[in-house]
Amino acid sequence: MIYELFLPIKIVAGIDSFQRLSVETEQRKIKRPFIIYSRSAIASQLNIFKQELPNAHFYEISKGEPTTFELEKALAELIVNNCDGVIAIGGGSVIDLAKAVAVFAVNPNLSLNDIPNLAELHRLPFxxxxxxxxxxxxxxxxxxxTDEKLQKKVNPAHPSFIPDVVILDAMLTxxxxxxxTSFTALDALTHAIEAFVSTKANTMSDFFAKEAISCISRNIETVFVQPDNMEARQQLLMGSFYAGIAFSNSSTNLAHATGRALGVKFHMPHGQCVALMHPFVIQYSLxxxxxxxxxxAKIIGLNSTQFLSGYLDExxxxxxIWKSAQQIAPLLTDEVIEQLxxxxxxxNGILTNRKVPNIxxxxxxxxxxxxxxxxxxxIVEWQQCQVEK
Ligand SMILES: [Zn+2]
Structure with a gap:
């Protein structure tokens, strides 16, 4: 069997490592960076970034997940401002948009569908x-x-979408x-577990999946009850990154397939949906x-594999998570369930499940x-569930 592993070229990690951003930008010979960010994610640090990178042009992402409309808008702004590199500071939506901007800035005639078939794909430093x-x-x-013309989500894959440099600094979380924080951490744990049990799992993706499961399970509850515990936050961030490597080089499966359908139907966040589905998918696939x-189960410290679904339920x-989704219970009629x-x-994610499900x-x-x-x-509103700092 032959295995492949794709990784970012350079990873800078640790508390306050975001201060290395200007050095990394210089080393990549980026003179005028195009910084894609979300205001909610870096509200208090925005001025620091502006001081660190005085030549940068800042592009604030609109609310929600990226669309082809947003991509065109960002590309137009990048071109007008003569930017020569892309920096994403934000969550998954910001990074996803930045990946496409970096590629389409130098390939204006390509379409999203062309990308997976290309052997080589140049892009701006990222x-x-x-x-x-x-x-x-x-x-x-x-x-x-989301392709607005086709009215559907597309998810092209190419190694060129992997950044040149990743900076992992828990101060920014x-x-x-x-x-x-809960939705994304549980999403990361699902990435790691699904990558490990996927039919595409291999010795290299396993390495990262196991480390991810360890980092996340040891720190997820600490971060929830002690939001200011920076060491736990950094470990969770590392675990999430390792989980990303694991599933990018293996796959996600049925918890993601069912979670995506649920998210589209009820407009709920991805991580919340995946966390809701995972315990039942494990029972089915066990x-x-x-x-x-x-x-x-051993990595998490459970006495029996049978406890794994119970651990995720707990x-x-x-x-x-259960309370946050109670309002959908009466809407989950047999008819809706059939559609879902x-x-x-x-x-995606059906054939890579060890046990392939039928309808x-x-x-x-x-x-x-x-x-x-x-x-x-x-019904418990999320506001009522927030932990006092
Ligand atoms: Zn996910």
Missing amino acids: IAVPTTAGTGSEATKVTVI VNVPPPV ESAYERYEEI LNRKQY AEQTLSG EDIEVIFKQLRKRLQIEGG
Whole structure:
């Protein structure tokens, strides 16, 4: 068997490592950086970045996930301002947009569909600074963009989407609201577990998946109850990055396939949906990859593989994931579940699941979710769930 592993060229990690951004920019010979950012992610640090990079042009991303409209708008601004490199400072949406901007700035005649078929793809120098832990987008060769003409999400993959430099500094994750911290951390844990049990898993993706599971499981609860614990935040950020490498070089599976369908239907955040589905997907898949799940349980410190779904259920309970989704329980009718199952089957992540589901299997998984959501009564708003600093 032959394996491949794609990684960023350089990784700079540690508390306050964002101060290295100007040096890294200089080393990449970027004279006028195009900085894509989201205001909510770097509110308090924006002026510091402006001082550090006085020649930069700052582009604030609109709310929500990137679209082809946003891509064209950003590209036009990059060209007018003669920018010669791209820096992303933000969560997955910001990094995904920046990947496409860096590529299309030098390939204006390409389409998103052309990209996966190209052997070589030039782009502008590209640095990614994630502010969530996280989507792992800073480590992956995929970008997710909504094609507004086709009215659907496209996710072209190419090694050129991987940044030249990644800066991992937990100081930049402190502005993230607690629910987003929970959603993204549970998403990262799902990336690591799904990459490890995927049919595409290999000795190199396993290496990063196992380290990711360890980093995330040891720190996820600490970050939730002690949001100012920077060491735990840094470990979570590292885990999220390793999980990104793992799934970019393996795959995600059924928790993502079902989670995507749920997110589209109810306009819920990706990480929340994936966290909601994961315990049931593991119950369904357990026997087909028992030894792999056993290894995961050992890394987390569980006595039995049977406890793995319970562990994730409990994490969801502690982080208010079940409560955050209770309002969808009455909307999950048998008819809606049938639609969700069909959408799940038409997406990615089915064939890489160790046990390939049919439509009835997926319907059962969604019905289990419905039942679980009915257990805790009353709707709890996220604002009520936030932890006091
Ligand atoms: Zn995910």
